[in-house]
Amino acid sequence: MRKLPEVAGPYFFGVHAGWDTQMMINFSRMRFLVVDDFSEFRSSIRGILGLLAVQQIDMAANGEEVLELCRRNRYDVILHDYNLGKGASGQQILERLHAERLLSPHCIFIMVTAENTQAMVLAALECEPDDYLSKPFSKVALQTRLERMVRRKRVLAPVLTAVEAGDNEQVIQACQAIEAEDQRHAVLCQRYKADALFLLGRYTELEKMLEQQVRSRPANWNVQRLARLWLQQGRYQQLTPLLDAAMRQFPLMPELYDIQAQMYANENDLKSMVRALQQAVALSPNTLRRQISLAQHAWLAGEKDIAAHAIRQCWENGRYSIAFDVELLWQLSSILLTNNRGRAAEELQNWLKLLERRDMQTPLLLPAIRLLRLILEEQKQGDSIQAQEVADRICMQLDGYTAVTLLQLGDWLQQLGQAAAARCWQACADRHEAVTGVPEQLEMRLGGYSAGVAIRRTQKMREAVALQLNEQPEQAAGLLHQLLQEQPKQIALNMAAIQLYIGHAAGDTAAMTSLKECLQRIGRLSPLEPDALEFSRLNNPLEKRAW
Amino acid sequence: MVKQIDFSTLMASSVHDMKNIIAAVSQAYESLVAQLPPELQQSAEVRLIERESLRLDGMLVQLLGMYKFEHGQLSLQSEYCRVDDLFEDLHNRHAELLQYRQVELRIELDDPDLEGFFDRNLIVTVLDNALGNALNHCRSAICLHARAGEGGIVLSLCDDGPGYPEAMLGPVRERDASGIDRSSGSTGLGLYFAASIVAMHDQPGCEAGLELKNGGSLGGACLQVSLPLPSLF
Numbered sequence: 026m027r028k029l030p031e032v033a034g035p036y037f038f039g040v041h042a043g044w045d046t047q048m049m050i051n052f053s054r055m056r057f058l059v060v061d062d063f064s065e066f067r068s069s070i071r072g073i074l075g076l077l078a079v080q081q082i083d084m085a086a087n088g089e090e091v092l093e094l095c096r097r098n099r100y101d102v103i104l105h106d107y108n109l110g111k112g113a114s115g116q117q118i119l120e121r122l123h124a125e126r127l128l129s130p131h132c133i134f135i136m137v138t139a140e141n142t143q144a145m146v147l148a149a150l151e152c153e154p155d156d157y158l159s160k161p162f163s164k165v166a167l168q169t170r171l172e173r174m175v176r177r178k179r180v181l182a183p184v185l186t187a188v189e190a191g192d193n194e195q196v197i198q199a200c201q202a203i204e205a206e207d208q209r210h211a212v213l214c215q216r217y218k219a220d221a222l223f224l225l226g227r228y229t230e231l232e233k234m235l236e237q238q239v240r241s242r243p244a245n246w247n248v249q250r251l252a253r254l255w256l257q258q259g260r261y262q263q264l265t266p267l268l269d270a271a272m273r274q275f276p277l278m279p280e281l282y283d284i285q286a287q288m289y290a291n292e293n294d295l296k297s298m299v300r301a302l303q304q305a306v307a308l309s310p311n312t313l314r315r316q317i318s319l320a321q322h323a324w325l326a327g328e329k330d331i332a333a334h335a336i337r338q339c340w341e342n343g344r345y346s347i348a349f350d351v352e353l354l355w356q357l358s359s360i361l362l363t364n365n366r367g368r369a370a371e372e373l374q375n376w377l378k379l380l381e382r383r384d385m386q387t388p389l390l391l392p393a394i395r396l397l398r399l400i401l402e403e404q405k406q407g408d409s410i411q412a413q414e415v416a417d418r419i420c421m422q423l424d425g426y427t428a429v430t431l432l433q434l435g436d437w438l439q440q441l442g443q444a445a446a447a448r449c450w451q452a453c454a455d456r457h458e459a460v461t462g463v464p465e466q467l468e469m470r471l472g473g474y475s476a477g478v479a480i481r482r483t484q485k486m487r488e489a490v491a492l493q494l495n496e497q498p499e500q501a502a503g504l505l506h507q508l509l510q511e512q513p514k515q516i517a518l519n520m521a522a523i524q525l526y527i528g529h530a531a532g533d534t535a536a537m538t539s540l541k542e543c544l545q546r547i548g549r550l551s552p553l554e555p556d557a558l559e560f561s562r563l564n565n566p567l568e569k570r571a572w
Numbered sequence: 573m574v575k576q577i578d579f580s581t582l583m584a585s586s587v588h589d590m591k592n593i594i595a596a597v598s599q600a601y602e603s604l605v606a607q608l609p610p611e612l613q614q615s616a617e618v619r620l621i622e623r624e625s626l627r628l629d630g631m632l633v634q635l636l637g638m639y640k641f642e643h644g645q646l647s648l649q650s651e652y653c654r655v656d657d658l659f660e661d662l663h664n665r666h667a668e669l670l671q672y673r674q675v676e677l678r679i680e681l682d683d684p685d686l687e688g689f690f691d692r693n694l695i696v697t698v699l700d701n702a703l704g705n706a707l708n709h710c711r712s713a714i715c716l717h718a719r720a721g722e723g724g725i726v727l728s729l730c731d732d733g734p735g736y737p738e739a740m741l742g743p744v745r746e747r748d749a750s751g752i753d754r755s756s757g758s759t760g761l762g763l764y765f766a767a768s769i770v771a772m773h774d775q776p777g778c779e780a781g782l783e784l785k786n787g788g789s790l791g792g793a794c795l796q797v798s799l800p801l802p803s804l805f
Contacts, residue, residue, distance in 0.1 A: 069596065072603050143647040150649070159693065161595025164602050165664050173657060208685055209654075243804045244652060270804040273776050277647060 050172045055101035056081040060091055060118075061137070062110045066160075070104060073164045077171070088113035088121070088345065095127040102133045102171065106160075107149055113345035116311060119152045121347050124558060130185040133174045137162075147279060148311035180210045184217050196221035216246045226528045228254065228494050243271070245278060252284045256291070259491035264288060279309040286318075290461040291487055293480055295326045298461060306335070313343035317553055320353065321429050324360070325462030333360050350552040351385055352430055355393050359433045362397055365404065389425045392418035396437050409442065416445035423449060424549040428457035432466050447471065459483045459517035482508060486518055493525050501525055509546075519543040520556050523563065584639040591632045598625055619672040626665070627704060633697055634765045641768050648691050648772050650802075655686045655718040655725065662699055662716065666707070675712060680789075682719040688727075688799050690773055695797070698766040702729045702795045705762070709733035715789050723778050724800035730788035743783045745771060766795075775800040 057079055061067045067084050074082055083098065085091045087109055094100075107115035115136050122128040136154040138145060149157050155174055158167070178185065180203060187195035200214035200221075215238060222231040235251040238244075248271045255264040268288075272281050282305035289298035302319040310316070320335035336357040343349050354376050361373040379385060380394050395415045403410045416438055423431065435449035450470045457463050464476035464483075486508055493501035505522045512518055526540040540563075550560045601621065605613055612618070640646035659679050663670075670677050699716075706714045710731035717728045744767045766782055773780035778800040788794030 069599050072599060076602060076606055142645070146647065146649055161592055161599075163595070163598060163665075165667075166661075169661055169664050212652075240805060242652070243802050248804070267804070274802050274804055277649070 050175045051078070052171070053078045053080050055079065055175075056083070056098065058083045058085060058091070058094060058098075058100045058103045058105075060085045060104065060109070060115075061106040062086050062108075066106070073167055076164050077168055088118045091118050092121060092125070092127065095122060096125075099129060100132055102135070102174075103128075104135050104137055104158075105154075107136055107138045107145060114148070114311070115154075116148045116152045117343070117346045119154060123152075124347050130188050131178055131182065133171070133178060135170070135174070143277070143308075144310055147277060147309040151279070151309060151312050177210065177213065180207055181213060181217075184214060188217060188221075193221040193224045197225075212242075216250075219247070219250055223250075223254075224528070226493075226496070226498070228258075228496055239267070243274065245275065245280075248275070248278075249280050249284070252281070254494065256284055256288055257490055258494045259291075259487060261288060261292075277308060279305040279312070279315070281305075282308070283315060290322075293461060295322060295462045295465075299323050299326050299328060299331070303331070306338075310338060311342050313339055313346040313348040314555065316343065317348065317353065318555065320356070321427065321460070321553075322462055324356070324429050325460070325466060329360050329363070333357055336360075347558070348552070351380060351387060351390060352427065352551055352553055354380055354385075355390055355397075356429055356433065358394075358397055359430075359437070362400060362437075365401070389422055393426075393430070393434060396434065396441075399441060400437050403441065412438070412441040412443055416441075416443040420445050420448050422549075423452035424456070425551055426452075427551045427553050428453050428460045428463045430551070431457070432463075432470070435470060454479070455512065455514045456516050458512070459486060459515060482512065483517070486521055490521050490524075493521075498525060513546055514548075516547055516550065516554065516556070519547050520560070527563075580639055580642070584636060587632050587635050587639070591629065591636065594625055594629050594632070598629075601625075614672075616672075619669060623669050626669070630697070630701055630704060631761070634701065634761055637694070637697065637769070638761070638765055641765075646694075646772070648694070650689050650691050650773070652687050652689055653692050653695075655681060655688060655727070656684065658688075658692065658696065658699075658727075659716050659718070661696055662703055665700060666703055669707060670714075673707065675707060675710060675714060678713065678715040680715060680717045686718050686720060686725060688725040689801050690799050691769075694769045694772070695799070698769050698797065699727070699729060701762045701766065706731040706733070706793065710790075710792060713790055717789065721798050723803070724775075724780075724798055726796060726798045728788065728794055728796040730790045730794040731792040732790040733792040735786035735791075735793045736784050740784050741786060743781060745782075770797055770799075773799050775802055778803075 052074075057074060059067055059070045059074070059082060061070070064086070067086070071082055071084070083094055083100075085094055089112075091103075091105070105115045105118065109115065109118075113121070119128075119134065119136070122134075128134065133156070134154045136149045136157040137160055138149055138157055139160045146157075155178075156170055158170060183199040184196055184203065187193075187199050196217055200218040203214050204211040215234075219231060219235060222228075222234070232251070232254060235247050235254065238247040239251050248267070252264060252267055252271070255261075255267065264284075265288075268281055268285055271278065275281065282301045286298045286301035286305065289295075289301060299319065299322050302315065302322060305315055306319050316335045316339045320332045320339065323329075323331035323335060336353050339349060339353050340357075358373055358376045358380065361369045361376070365373060377394065377397065380390065392415050396412070396419065399410050399412050399415060419434055419438070426434065431449045431453040435446040435453070438449060439446035450467055453463065454467050454471060454474060458467070458479040459482075464474075464479035467474050467479070468476040485504060489501045489504040489508070492498075492504065502522075502525055505518065505525065508518055509515070509522065520543075523540055523543045526536040526543070544560070544564055547560065550557050554560070605618060608618075637646060656679075659681075663677060663679070666677070703714065703716075706729060710733045712732060714729065714731045717730070719726050740763075744763060770780050770782040780800055781796075781798040783796045783798075785794040785796060786792070
């Protein structure tokens, strides 16, 4: 029995039959990992955990140590400080643990925060830890939270095991069993059930469930999922009032602005898209994927200062994130080079020096950096410069660059009189024309290219996605097949087709073959692409979990 | 040139440090108490240290909270919270004191699965402070009660003490609840902070409320907080 309710006099719970029926949690067999950059705080937590009879406690001071320990051990509880000083933040490490599949869904991950600034709290929440705790905390506070989380994970264990095994049918069954027996935890099952329904392609059922949830108990997870579903289904008439109401009700939910941005993108309204992304970034600046998206689209919209600022933020707050790539710094250098005077020139020199550092060099970016140096030389000397070799090297790896980089590479190559410029732009057309803002940029550069045709093709692709999410997979497949005939290397098209095949790939060899063909046609993807993580996961299906 | 820092920022920064000092001292103290023989663990001095450090911590949390509130840095992180969890947190924080003072804490929920939508940390601070007050003024019992209200939940904390002075009774919004009462020596900080926090929980078209009453289920002071639930349509 739990020891706490020993207060004089009887407890009166009304109809509540709560705490005294619950077993006291035994922490002595659980394995803990405590992460903090201050040794004093680590020993203080060790002291508290000792009072709770915890016996197995590992300590880490930085992200590298955490990853190393999580590769070797399976932890029951991780108490992770958000701010680890100079290196990666708690948010970035949690992202990495998820990406490398080092975190079992059974593990309790508690983010510990020292100061509750909005940017930090939202960042901590966006990566979805199980709980977060403000520093400093007492033994009682930690014990109460831990006991609650352990009880919760124990009840949800069958669901979490099914999630870990990727068995979505089983997830739904396990959720139903809990709903039937345990009112207290039933509400926690809903989001697991929603995700399983989505992965099983049971979109009608999912929509019904989400709509009912949003009406009766609107929360972060259900509003976002319903909004994303309606977005992909192309139901803007329902989506717009939902987003308006949700933004009024939940003013601190940056994801709503992400969804709004995507809605504007689907309507090919680049300026509004950039504005929505700016609003999301203002709320939660530490989430890197959003900053990257803002940088790319602001540049495409001709807002170079906004793009440069977003990239500087990426470097400041996100350089240790799994989503970061030095290609961003090349883009920033390229932006600065277009206005190579005064402070911009000074800043440019600093970034170029950084990019040329041995530890920053990548084979992909070396010729691109060399190209910027050639432009600088040309500006200095005023003579024409021999750039053939650099141009050839760039053309050998066009698949690795993002749309914005390809457009900029083409511009510089053209300035040096290189025919390779058109090859960069053509690669951009072949692979990236579904990126909002790209067709208009290409029309200005590529003779005979029509932005209107490209935009109509992208609209058709969205129609195909909508068909799939309205449970008409055959029609979706037909349309995607037709579009892929025209644009076989288009990244977004191939990713849409992959999403269609993935549900059937398990038992269907034809679907599996089609899926592999899509991956091969994409070939290579810049880490800055929104689909990069999913793409590398699909490309390495044999990558085992740590346990 | 010496950089000018306003007094409140200086104070907030010092309060921040003080909070950390108290936390460090409390943690060391908890480890120490665990090693004491059982009879000493129950001594009056141990309880006094616990009670006063809890109070000190509570006051610093309020001061820091007020600074953030005044500077627009206190952002609301509302989420669905079960009321039994909220009450359990409160009980656990004060369990040893309640036991020592022989005060009965009754917990009544009209519905065991009642949940509200609020910033857990901030509402705990409000109720923590109210519970601390009730502990000072009650005779032998305190009651935490929760029920579903119109479009939300209503939490109340009542005691069997003498009740609030007549002048304090009624609904409190943050603008009314400030100023030092020289006759009682109260700074009014607790109430001002509580009213500010509760007002942050207003929903579009539905206000949150804080009200002071006398009477209640135990006949003494009764603090009532109503928190609306979100609604999109």
